[in-house]
Every structure is written in structure tokens, then in C-alpha cells.
Amino acid sequence: MSKFIPLSVPNIRGNEIKYVTETLESEWVSTGGAMIEKFEKNMAEYVHSKGAVACQSGTAGLHLALRYLGVNENDAVIVPTLTFIAAVNPVKYEHAEPVFMDCDDSLCMDPIKLRKYLETECYCENGKVMDRELNRQIKAIVVVHVFGNMADMESIMEIADEYHLPVIEDATESIGTYYIDGKYKGMYAGTIGTIGVYSFNGNKIMTTGGGGMVISQSSEILEKVKYLSTQAKDDTVNFIHNEIGFNYRMTNLQAAVGLAQLERLEEFIETKKRNYWHYKNELDSIDGIQILDFRKDIRSNYWFYSLMLSNPKDKQKIIDGLMKNSIQSRPIWGLISKQLPYVNSKTYDIEKAEYYFDRIVNIPCSTNLCDEDVTYVIDVIKRLVGGFNG
Ligand SMILES: *Cc1c(COP(=O)(O)O)cnc(C)c1O
Numbered sequence: 414m415s416k417f418i419p420l421s422v423p424n425i426r427g428n429e430i431k432y433v434t435e436t437l438e439s440e441w442v443s444t445g446g447a448m449i450e451k452f453e454k455n456m457a458e459y460v461h462s463k464g465a466v467a468c469q470s471g472t473a474g475l476h477l478a479l480r481y482l483g484v485n486e487n488d489a490v491i492v493p494t495l496t497f498i499a500a501v502n503p504v505k506y507e508h509a510e511p512v513f514m515d516c517d518d519s520l521c522m523d524p525i526k527l528r529k530y531l532e533t534e535c536y537c538e539n540g541k542v543m544d545r546e547l548n549r550q551i552k553a554i555v556v557v558h559v560f561g562n563m564a565d566m567e568s569i570m571e572i573a574d575e576y577h578l579p580v581i582e583d584a585t586e587s588i589g590t591y592y593i594d595g596k597y598k599g600m601y602a603g604t605i606g607t608i609g610v611y612s613f614n615g616n617k618i619m620t621t622g623g624g625g626m627v628i629s630q631s632s633e634i635l636e637k638v639k640y641l642s643t644q645a646k647d648d649t650v651n652f653i654h655n656e657i658g659f660n661y662r663m664t665n666l667q668a669a670v671g672l673a674q675l676e677r678l679e680e681f682i683e684t685k686k687r688n689y690w691h692y693k694n695e696l697d698s699i700d701g702i703q704i705l706d707f708r709k710d711i712r713s714n715y716w717f718y719s720l721m722l723s724n725p726k727d728k729q730k731i732i733d734g735l736m737k738n739s740i741q742s743r744p745i746w747g748l749i750s751k752q753l754p755y756v757n758s759k760t761y762d763i764e765k766a767e768y769y770f771d772r773i774v775n776i777p778c779s780t781n782l783c784d785e786d787v788t789y790v791i792d793v794i795k796r797l798v799g800g801f802n803g
Contacts, residue, residue: 416739416786417739417740417741418739418740418741418777418782418786418789418790419741419777419779420616420741420742420743420775420776420777420778420779421616421717421777421778421779422615422616422779422781423615423616423620424677424681424779424780424781425620425670425674427673427674427676427677428672428673428676429669429670429673429674431673432448432669432670432672432673433666433669433670435669436448436665436666436669437666439665441665442664442665442666443664443665444643444660444662444663444664444665445665446665446668447665448665448666448668448669448672449467449662449663449664449665449668451668451672452467452663452668452669452671452672452675453465453466453467453626453668455672455675456611456626456628456671456675457628459589459601459675459678460588460591460601460603460604460628461599461600461601461604462601462603462604462609462628462629462630463629463630463631463632463635464628464629464632464635465626465627465628465635466626466627466628466635466638466639466642467624467625467626467662467663467667467668467671468624468625468626468627468642468661468662468663469623469624469625469660469661469662469663470499470612470614470623470624470625471499471583471585471610471611471612471613471614471617471625472499472502472503472612472625473625473642473659473661474610474611474612474625474626474627474661475499475500475503475555475581475583475610476503476506476507476659476661477627477638477641477642477659477661478503478581478608478610478627478638479503479504479506479507479509479553479581480507480641480659481608481634481637481638481641482552482553482579482581482607482608483552484504484507484509484552484553485507485508485509486507486508486509487509487549487550488507488509488510488549488550488551488552489509489510489511489512489544489547489549489550489551489552489759490504490509490510490511490512490551490552490553490554490555491511491512491514491527491530491551491553491554491555491578492504492511492512492513492514492554492555492749493513493514493515493516493521493522493555493556493557493559493749493766494513494514494515494516494748494749494750494751494760494763494766495515495516495520495559495745495746495748495749495766495769495770496557496559496583496746496749497557497585497746498746498749498752499585500555500557500583500585500749501555501749501755504555505754509549509552510547510549510758510759511749511755511758511759512530512544512547512551512758512759512760512761513748513749513750513755513758513759513760513761513763514526514527514530514761515761515762515763515764515765515766516559516765516766516769517565517765518765519559519562519563519564519565519708520559520560520562520705520719520769521556521557521558521559521562521563521564521565522554522556522557522564522565522569523765524564524565524568524569524572525568526761526762527554527569527572528568528572529762530761530762531551531572531576534546534761535551537576540577542576542577542578544759546759547759551576551578552578552579553578553579553580553581553607554569554573554578554579554580554581555580555581555583556569556580556581556582556583556606557583557585557586558582558583558584558586558587558590558602558603559586560586560587560716560717560718560719560775561586561587561590561618561685561707561713561714561715561716561717562587562590562707562708562711562713563587563590563592563602563707563708563711563713565708566582566592566597566605566606567595567596567597570605570606573606579606579607579608580605580606580607580608581606581607581608581609581610582602582603582604582605582606582608582609582610583610584601584602584603584609584610584611585610585611585612585614585617585625586612586617586618586716586717587602587603587713587714587716588602588603588611588617588618588619588678588714589601589602589618589678589679589682589712589714590602590711590712590713590714591711591712592710592711593710593711593712594709594710595710603628604628604630607629607631607634608627608628608629608634608638609627609628609629610625610626610627610628611625611626611628612624612625613625613626613667613671613674617716618678618681618682618685618714618716618780619671619674619675619677619678619681620670620671620674621663621667621668621670621671621674622667622670623667624663624667624668624671625663626663627642640656640658641656641658641659641661642658642659642661642662643658643660643661643662644658644659644660645657645658646658680780681714681780682714682715684780684782685714685715685716685778685780686713686715688715688718688778688782688787689704689715689718689778691784691787691788691791692704692718692720692776692787692790692791695791695795696720696791696794696795699794699795699798700723700798700802701722701723701724701727701798701801701802702720702721702722702723702794702798703720703721704718704719704720704721705718705719705720705721705773715778716778717775717778718775718776718778719745719773719774719775720742720773720774720775720776720794721769721772721773722772722773722774723772724772724801725771725772727798727801728744728771728772728773728774730797730801731774731794731797731798732744732774734793734797734800735776735790735793735794735797738793740776740777740789740790740793741777742774742775742776742777743774743775744770744773744774744775745769745770745773745774745775746770747770748763748766748767748770750763776790776794777790
């Protein structure tokens, strides 16, 4: 079989072309137009949030969130180390320092270590939380919902409330994931913290080519973020700007794609779920490998599948072996605290992130995969692992 099976590619088979054509014909191609507002409204309705502000990328959304919270060069922001670097770089855009936190078995931030860090390395003064060693104020916590999973938001929000710290939810990978049990039952990833951010990059569960969205239950936050994303216009007629803004608004053309993608999101999730269980039912019984679980108390969007290897030595062998069979896979991200711009930044007891980094390979998860594709990937993995074991 020589058909190439990519890791994660978009699925553009709905009303995308129709809506884009309509948008082109309307000549509203830039950052104004009805598609943007409709996309914001429909997304907000879908995740039950007060509103939404569409922007150029998830990275831009995270930057706007930090800017809204007033993060500056005197501050520090708690971030995960096991994530994509876009979750952390905006901290540096604002000349603040990250403090890197470990993950738990959900691959998301470990609330137990978060609490321990705040209790042992920080002190509170005049309503501020200060890191003793850095002599910086902790201004916010960035929580990433990794691979369609959800962080333990009940514990994290309890800690954040206790310390009066705002929480930015990087829900770029978890659009459509929501709690089905517990305190936050019915609430979607991105709508629980102070500010949530989505991404519509090409590899995410739904795409606008490139794009992002900021969501919040506070209309004050939404208004301010929109203002910052559109060059901070205080008077649109006379060009009065009382702050530094950004050119971060989504275009009407991108929003047209997003509207069509959103129409199919539940179908995408259904397909991802079916393929996830196909992999899991076939592979979990094999010695030395396992498909990682999502939290039991959520409806996941099943965005990315994590093949977990007992032996770290098999990681590269699996990736190479799959590629030889025309199957694309990838290792999980290198820890951000080990990347060159961050090697001198503060870390707190990183341990599980290393463990999972050594053992996880992400395997094909596109919504275009048919049952035969998944069966083929499973057969190749079985053959490769059989080779290691025998
Ligand atoms: C994709 C992603 C982002 C960034 O989104 P872009 O739209 O590509 O800027 C941020 N954080 C995480 C965890 C991501 O996976």
C-alpha cells in the first residue's frame, strides 16, 4: 500500500466554497463584514459563552489575553512546559517571565504541583502573589487543554480563586470539549477561566486557514479585546488612539470558511471519536503500547491520539517504521523549558512531562480517514511492535 496517510489535515467538503464565493462577490474581504460577526455569534452560541472576538490566530488571541490582563516586564506567568510554544511566546512578547509547570496524567497542568509551587515559592503581599526567587508578581496562569483533553479545571479554578489569579484557557486544541459531570458539567473548554482562546489553524479540529478566537463570559473583556485587536480606535472617524493596539482581527474571508466548518464540527468529533475507539480497541491489548485515555468526566473532541510506548527506545523506531509505510506520525513537543529562548527560565519540579515526552507518538487522526486507513495504520503498528517484542 503506497497511499500516504498524513497526521492531521483539514476537511473542506461542506459549504466553505459557497460561503467564500459569496464573500468574494460581496467584496467584503478584509476585517469588516457580516461573516465575522456571524461566525463570532455562532461560535459563542455553540460553546455557550457571552460572546467571542475573532482574531488572526490562536497566538494573537493569547497575546491579546495577556495584554488585557496587563502583564508586563515586572511580571511572571505560570505556563505548562508540555505544550506547543505558541502558548508561551506571548508571555515574552510582553517582556514577562514564564514559570514552567509540570503536567499530570492528563498531559495538562498538574494542580497539585501548581498549589505546592504557590505555597512554597510564593508569598502574598498587598493582594499580589509574588515569586520569592524571581521577585516578580505572578499575573496569570495559562492552562492548555492538551490534544482535546481538559485540564482538571475544578482544582485549578479553586487554586486560582484562592490566590485571585486570572486563568487564561488555551483551548486551541479542545474546541467542542466539555464537562459531562462535576461542578462544571455542561461547560465547554475555554469558558471556565477568565479568558479562553481557540485556534483555527489548518491542523486544528476546525480551520479557517489561519485564525483564532477569544471568548469570555464578561462583555467588558470582550469589548476591550476587540478594541485592542483593531488598532485601539477610540474615535473611528477622527483617528484617535489612546492605546497601542494591534492589527489582529480575523478577515471576513476566513470567517466564511469558519462558518462552514462550524456546521460540521459535531460530525468531525463523531468521526474522530469512532477512529479513536477503533485504534484503542485494537491496540490496547498489545504488550508495550497503549492509546492514552481522555478524562472520564468530559465529552472530548478527540482531536489528537497519543500512542504511549512502555519503552522510550521504541519511539523513534515507531516514527521511522510508520514513515517507511507512508504513515506520518510525530513525537510530542519538546518541552518548552528546554527550548533555547527558555533554558534560563524558572521551572518547578518537571518530571511527568519528561516521562510523557519520552514515550508518546501522535498517530494519524484526520477526519478524512476511512476505516480501511485506520485498519492499515493499526496493522503496521502491530507489525512494528511485534518486531520490537520478538
Ligand atoms: C495551535 C496552538 C496554538 C496556536 O494557535 P495558532 O492559531 O497556530 O497561532 C497555541 N497553543 C496550542 C497549545 C496550540 O496547539
